[in-house]
Amino acid sequence: MTTEDVLLVSDSTDTPGVRTLTLNRPKAYNSLTVELKERLLAALRDAAADDSVRAVVLTGTGKAFCAGQDLKEHVGLLQANDPAPLHTVAEHYNPIVGLITGMPKPVIAAVNGAAAGAGAAFAYASDIRIAASSANFLMAFANVGLGPDSGASWTLQRLIGYGRAVELMLLARKVEADEALSLGLVSEVVPDEELTARAQAVAAKLAAGPTVAYAKIKEVLAVAAESTLGEALAAEDAAQGALGATADHAEAVDAFVTKRRPTFQGK
Template identity: 65%
Template sequence: MPLLIDDADGVRTITLNRPESFNSFTVEMKEGLLTALHEAGQDPAVRALVLTGAGKAFCAGQDLKEHIALLEADDPAPLETVRKHYNPMLRALTGLPKPVIAAVNGMAAGAGASLAYACDLRIAAESAKFLMAFANVGLTADSGASWTLPRLIGYGRAMELMLLAQPVTAPEAKELGMVNRVVPDGEALTAAQELAARMAAGPTTAYAKLKEAMLIAAGSDLEAALEAEARTQAEAGQTTDHREAVAAFVAKRKPTFTGT
């Protein structure tokens, strides 16, 4: 199975499961991940999501063996995969109304690195590396990296990583702002799941509204951002969780959130 799915404590963990190919993307895996993201977004029992990879890698990007076989057969599919697979996948991921945490357990290259950048938070193992490998195979950026990476580390550094296609170690990625936390090898998934469980017990509707406002503001002017804040704040203010949080504050007790 190219994907493994596990649920615990309101957290769904999706594991890219092609370790013999460093979890590189085949058509089957791309379509499976897109379906899994939609299902996680629609399932009220899922209140946070973790993405990780099986074995030694997070995701090595596009499976080039499948890619070259299709190219040599003059199949148009490789040239359509960005619009057909990667773009919908990244829209589903960034628009998911729940916190998404990447547990980067090893190499994240090309579309695999882009997948991590599109998550809300990233926890990386100490030996993990990130590589914008597109230029090395004569391609340009895809999977949203031209949009997400500059917003994480700045335009100039993102351009350098794109053009020079040099790997970035996990400690360097932390310094750049590419990842939020670096943990010892073997602990990335556990750390991500613990953080996700904490967020799953939080005001998840508010998290969804916060993500929506941030996403709108990232591509809008100040007026549009202010309007998005006003709308999403009004919507969050009508939730049971907001009333519970205010009541708990006044009563000096810990709130119990239900995500509603």
């Protein structure tokens, strides 16, 4: 994979199938410029389409995971009467979140530090969130006279409930890693120096699993989140019917009968 200044894209040399996307503007706390958003969009599309990629890790460099929108660029463009900032939700944030949630393979957010605004929302949209002990989350949209974007209105309340979500958004209160764990906002908290290894280990486990089944699990959960029981049952039935015909299911059944560990191909 190629390496860009603002976004590092790498495939694991130790574990086939793991692709890591690293936001790389540490001096600006990995805040999101137009360039970084466009490169992230392209990298997510590539990961989704590449069958050799079976798990994705999203992380940042330096002291922050992602501080959200780069406000210096945002203000500069507005002062120059450039309409681009007014369209970034539709052109960048919504598609990024759609790609993360719709990724037909697991996405792990390795939250290495501060995650704010859209940056926090990218973590919320991921399937699994592992936080460093120095990580924290902040929904500060109200402080700049804005409402939530990047899907945070949908994802955050599903993770921690409406009451907690509205409190964090109205008060713009920072949530440290330990509280995030107690709220169910993250899956686990590890020492800073162990974050990369832990996220890669989780990704490696998932990359060796039944990728098509993972995609269907994400799909039926998304349906169930906003459907009737009958609709959820129908989605589950359709998914099971499709998965029953996969090579991975056949391999799992044979492995069970022959009392061995299955070897999944993601097909």
